[in-house]
Amino acid sequence: MHYDTRTNKHGLAHDPFKALIVPRPLGWISTLSTKGALNLAPYSFFNAVSDRPKMVMFSSVGKKDSLINIEETGEFVCSIVSSTLREAMNMSSAPVNRHVDEFALSGVTPAASFYVKPPRVAEAPAALECRCWKIEPLPVPEGATEPSYWMVLGEVVGIYIDEAYITNGMFDLAMVQPLARLGYMDYSVVNAGSMFTLNRPKLKDGGESASLIPGPWDGSYR
Numbered sequence: 001m002h003y004d005t006r007t008n009k010h011g012l013a014h015d016p017f018k019a020l021i022v023p024r025p026l027g028w029i030s031t032l033s034t035k036g037a038l039n040l041a042p043y044s045f046f047n048a049v050s051d052r053p054k055m056v057m058f059s060s061v062g063k064k065d066s067l068i069n070i071e072e073t074g075e076f077v078c079s080i081v082s083s084t085l086r087e088a089m090n091m092s093s094a095p096v097n098r099h100v101d102e103f104a105l106s107g108v109t110p111a112a113s114f115y116v117k118p119p120r121v122a123e124a125p126a127a128l129e130c131r132c133w134k135i136e137p138l139p140v141p142e143g144a145t146e147p148s149y150w151m152v153l154g155e156v157v158g159i160y161i162d163e164a165y166i167t168n169g170m171f172d173l174a175m176v177q178p179l180a181r182l183g184y185m186d187y188s189v190v191n192a193g194s195m196f197t198l199n200r201p202k203l204k205d206g207g208e209s210a211s212l213i214p215g216p217w218d219g220s221y222r
């Protein structure tokens with residue numbers, strides 16, 4: 001099958017777009033309003049976009065509380081969602097009124113950040129402290145008069161890692177078991193059974209060809 005996304009007539013039970021780009025990491029975004037109201041919500045249109053400087057993005061359909069708070073204060077924190085936090089993460093997505101604190105609603109604990117005012121989720125294995133770099137409206141959809149989505153790009157100015165999740169100098173993903181979003185209402189978990197290593201190909205003959213390197217990681221990024 002093939003279809004034109006401007007009409008979006010795919011003929012399927014549900015729009016397949018989000019099921020095609022999987023798994024998507026979750027940014028559990030915490031913010032503060034200028035009045036000091038705490039806010040927490042998960043975003044799966046979320047990813048790292050650069051590591052020099054370290055930058056992340058998320059996008060909001062409509063001007064939700066997280067976006068409004070970032071417009072006001074320029075700061076946010078992305079806590080990493082482990083599998084054990086799935087219910088709290090889901091509860092924090094409830095579209096409650098702006099003054100409602102989703103930390104309390106979902107039963108997680110705010111812990112002070114180092115470089116920004118919004119707290120991280122204390123129960124999360126890691127968190128990225130971010131300063132907003134840019135908020136960019138995405139293109140106005142066919143037939144609409146204003147954008148549906150706003151993309152927030154933030155520079156990661158500080159990183160918290162719970163040292164219980166560091167093994168042999170590495171963030172132990174088999175222990176963290178990060179949650180990821182699939183399509184529809186489905187999720188996936190990274191765990192020891194779903195992880196494997198591939199070394200990058202090694203160039204040969206001055207770049208004319210390349211060879212694969214089997215076995216465990218040889219320690220090179222190439």
Ligand SMILES: Cc1cc2nc3c(=O)[nH]c(=O)nc-3n(C[C@H](O)[C@H](O)[C@H](O)COP(=O)(O)O)c2cc1C
Nearest residue numbers: 041042043044045059060061064065066093094095
């Ligand atoms: C796993 C998950 C991922 C989500 N991803 C997004 C997203 O990428 N963009 C978005 O606008 N809403 C997303 N939502 C919905 C928001 O979390 C929800 O609308 C929430 O109430 C927004 O909170 P806020 O108004 O406090 O920012 C997601 C919800 C869940 C459960």
